[in-house]
Amino acid sequence: MNQSADNIKVYIIIPFHNLVDDAFADCLKNQDYRNLSLILVDDGSTDESLSKLTSLPYTCHVINGDGNLWFGGALDKAYTFIEKNNSVNDHDIILVLLHDTQFGGNFISRGAELIKQYPNSIITARAVSKQTGMLVDKGVHVSWWNLSFTQTDQTSEINCLSMRGMFATAKDFIRIGGFYPVLLPHYLSDYEFCIRAFQMGYMLRTFEELIIYSDESRTGYHSISGRSFIKTAASMFSKKYALNPIYRTNFILLCCPLRWKLINILRVWIVSIKIIIKSLVGIRHNKKATLK
Known part of the structure; x- marks a missing residue:
């Protein structure tokens, strides 16, 4: 009508x-x-x-x-x-x-x-x-x-x-x-x-x-670089973080065509692991600089 x-x-x-x-x-x-x-x-x-x-x-x-x-x-x-x-x-x-x-x-x-x-x-x-x-x-x-x-x-x-x-x-x-x-x-x-x-x-x-x-x-945060390891890990899994790997994985499972699901889930977690490793490396560099 x-x-x-x-x-x-x-x-x-x-x-x-x-x-x-x-x-x-x-x-x-x-x-x-x-x-x-x-x-x-x-x-x-x-x-x-x-x-x-x-x-x-x-x-x-x-x-x-x-x-x-x-x-x-x-x-x-x-x-x-x-x-x-x-x-x-x-x-x-x-x-x-x-x-x-x-x-x-x-x-x-x-x-x-x-x-x-x-x-x-x-x-x-x-x-x-x-x-x-x-x-x-x-x-x-x-x-x-x-x-x-x-x-x-x-x-x-x-x-x-x-x-x-x-x-x-x-x-x-x-x-x-x-x-x-x-x-x-x-x-x-x-x-x-x-x-x-x-x-x-x-x-x-x-x-x-x-x-x-x-x-x-007023938006959440899209970058967590430059933070300590603990803060990086906490921020990464926060609901305020746009690239939270858990929720991005869920998004892929819900939306992505089957042929691309696995490779995209791997992409998400590889990026997240690199960010965590970078924060750990940053801590080590800071400690060395302090000792010098």
């Missing part, structure tokens, strides 16, 4: 743990699309983040965590809520927003138009860094033969997307399925979902007119 734009509700999933600022709340408040419902996954915030969002003039559904949900767990909680909510219609729209982003007043209306114009698609906004003004995220092409991730704006090349401003119909979102909060608690949980969508036959798209501004200073 076709629905007019006014009848299509946009359910906005917002995972957060503190640090929701006024600028993000203002972006939501100033949207020209008003039929919005917020799914607020508050993972144990201790500041005023929740009240900033519940004070907005929209229906709010609050899902509470204890600080251990992380991104993947928060998305899975929101997915379960949507799947079990009988008031969600097939043609309603799901939007995932990160609380460290900002966007224009027509961002949601434009995304809703695009998802209606391109059925059987997952659409993600292109991200621009607030700090540098540079484009930092668009479509992604994963080359499994060498486990590389390349940014691309060519729809024919995109087989992966982030969820930093992702739009999908509720029907498609539910059909693609939930998340894996134990196997992928934080990094790569959104990549896995979108790769799964691609493998199910959905088109993954980005558009230059759909822009979101991201605070790159």
Whole structure:
């Protein structure tokens, strides 16, 4: 059944743990699309983040965590809520927003138009860094033969997307399925979902007119070089580390074609072992320098 734009509700999933600022709340408040419902996954915030969002003039559904949900767990909680909510219609729209982003007043209306114009698609906004003004995220092409991730704006090349401003119909979102909060608690949980969508036959798209501004200073860490052996080992297996070898192994097991699984798992662990060895060598060099 076709629905007019006014009848299509946009359910906005917002995972957060503190640090929701006024600028993000203002972006939501100033949207020209008003039929919005917020799914607020508050993972144990201790500041005023929740009240900033519940004070907005929209229906709010609050899902509470204890600080251990992380991104993947928060998305899975929101997915379960949507799947079990009988008031969600097939043609309603799901939007995932990160609380460290900002966007224009027509961002949601434009995304809703695009998802209606391109059925059987997952659409993600292109991200621009607030700090540098540079484009930092668009479509992604994963080359499994060498486990590389390349940014691309060519729809024919995109087989992966982030969820930093992702739009999908509720029907498609539910059909693609939930998340894996134990196997992928934080990094790569959104990549896995979108790769799964691609493998199910959905088109993954980005558009230059759909822009979101991201605070790159709030991301986790992507490098652990220069640390002591103990700190290197602890950081390597932290959920905040983007290259955590355990979660990258899980990602490969879930997503990678069979012919490339073993070689890519070996790649992940070889890189990790090299980092640990480098930290040990650094300790020995420092001790020698001290003795001299």
